[in-house]
Amino acid sequence: MGERISNSRVVISGMGVVAPNGIGLSDFEKALRNGISGIEFIPRLAALNFGCQVGGIPPITQEHIDACFSPLQLRNFNSDGIIYGMIAAHEAWRNAGLEPEAESLDPDTGVIFGTGTSGIEKLNESIKLVDAQKVRRLGSNVVIQTMASGVSAFIAGHIAAGNQVSTNSSACTTGTEALLMGYRHIKAGYAKRMLVGATCEHGPYLWGGFDAMRVTNYRHNDKPEQASRPLSETAGGLVPGAGAGAFVLESLEAALERGAPIIAEVLGGQINSGGQRGGGTLTAPNPEAVKSCIKDSLVMSGIEGAQIDLINGHLTATVKDPDEVAAWAAALGRDKSNFPYLQATKSLVGHCLSGSGAVELVATTLQLQRGFVHPSINSEDLHPQIAKWVPREKIPQQAIDVQLDRAIKASFGFGDVNACVVLRRYNS
Structure with missing residues (x-):
């Protein structure tokens, strides 16, 4: 070495x-x-x-x-x-x-x-x-x-x-x-x-x-x-x-x-666990640990929540989707007036389980590199609890071309374990 x-x-x-x-x-x-x-x-x-x-x-x-x-x-x-x-x-x-x-x-x-x-x-x-x-x-x-x-x-x-x-x-x-x-x-x-x-x-x-x-x-x-x-x-x-x-x-x-x-560029991130406490179980995340993971990933990356342009969520098409979006809003300090683009790559590929984070990270990085946001299909009937936080236009139904500077990706797994990473379009 x-x-x-x-x-x-x-x-x-x-x-x-x-x-x-x-x-x-x-x-x-x-x-x-x-x-x-x-x-x-x-x-x-x-x-x-x-x-x-x-x-x-x-x-x-x-x-x-x-x-x-x-x-x-x-x-x-x-x-x-x-x-x-x-x-x-x-x-x-x-x-x-x-x-x-x-x-x-x-x-x-x-x-x-x-x-x-x-x-x-x-x-x-x-x-x-x-x-x-x-x-x-x-x-x-x-x-x-x-x-x-x-x-x-x-x-x-x-x-x-x-x-x-x-x-x-x-x-x-x-x-x-x-x-x-x-x-x-x-x-x-x-x-x-x-x-x-x-x-x-x-x-x-x-x-x-x-x-x-x-x-x-x-x-x-x-x-x-x-x-x-x-x-x-x-x-x-x-x-x-x-x-x-x-x-x-x-x-x-x-x-x-x-x-x-x-x-x-990888700016930083965090890995944590909810300890299967505070609402967390073997199959469901502790909501406070989820928010901490997102917040800490911002701190480790040296940026503010307001600087995020795109969220690539875990978003599994279960009853936990609205809770996840609420956690993103709280952790990033964003609301319906300034919410970043939000997407679910799983709408296109399903839940690739242990491979899901890696496949979805490739999707996130491609969008940073190539300047677009892919659609989250099958979400025309946006969940009303999610609509409270996210404007319809921030969850595109067709791809849009837009320059993105910073994106955040999180995965929440069985065992109440979490990981979140912040990526940036490369600037020399």
């Missing part, structure tokens, strides 16, 4: 995304601008008698996979979360002007890439083989596919990372937390560069628990594109999705030294 850098500015020099409505930055941006939903009817869920029979599955191709894995690695491979993470990481690395599969180890580059689960389908296959007393047929790559840190291990080998390599897991907060962990690692001078992000696989073994909790929308199985309805009075629950988002974070000095493209 080179000379330690203390308190450096941290910038984003590369991004990658695997989402239900687009693979890669170009397709994802087109989908965001045009309000294209990635939610589809899934026959397998109907056959299994799920209440919610729609979801978001990224439309990856074999070409995407072959660009990131060797034939040997793909032998008996069945872990979608790792595949999504690798595709997103590969794009981010290339997008940052860096080449994968380098020969020499890079001690100044690390990986923090999160997930909630790994290889559930593979694990199901393995359990059946073990129960049938056919353990020798498991193969040699079951462990790497089903261990949580499999995704960060694959990515580290792909980019020859020699600094910290680890996997975080904090439910829906995972992706936003991973970005902040990488940011802090660089800020403290422990690395010059971190590839961060999060992934989430799909399928009935993962989504079944949410269906059993009856927190998913079962009312739009015949109209899947209308199913994910954050901010709406007729929101019927979350729609499950899958995918991954990835970022290359660098100290500003390191990025400038190699002439890297600089997409945006």
